[in-house]
């Protein structure tokens with residue numbers, strides 16, 4: 766099973782992804798394959814819809830408070846949000862070459878299921894919280910550029926048009 770990145774404009778990125786009902790070999794393969802895609806593209810987070818699989822799953826591998834954190838989460842839900850972190854420029858493997866400031870919560874309480882099917886809860890702050898919010902947006906059909914003001918998205922239109930075409934080339 767080979768998974769490839771899809772880009773801005775692709776239908777799968779606009780859909781609300783489906784809940785994962787069972788963890789089988791295929792799903793575990795998907796997770797491993799997603800790590801390959803993410804590391805190859807030098808990303809720090811990846812949601813399943815970004816490889817054209819409409820399932821509620823994301824992975825991440827980031828440095829947070831001088832610690833390397835690797836996390837994979839199935840059916841993730843943010844239960845609590847607090848604070849407001851205004852100015853940080855986000856990027857996305859599905860929107861290559863563009864980065865813009867997006868407002869996110871500073872701290873979140875995340876719950877979900879790990880690859881062993883165990884319910885897990887996690888308090889996250891800072892960069893970790895930001896990446897999680899970005900990835901969960903993907904599961905709801907939202908890209909970071911969707912958070913921008915209309916005038917900003919208008920400015921990006923030529924670039925976004927080019928990115929859209931990458932879907933047909935690959």
Ligand code: CO
Nearest residue numbers: 856857858859
């Ligand atoms: Co993204």
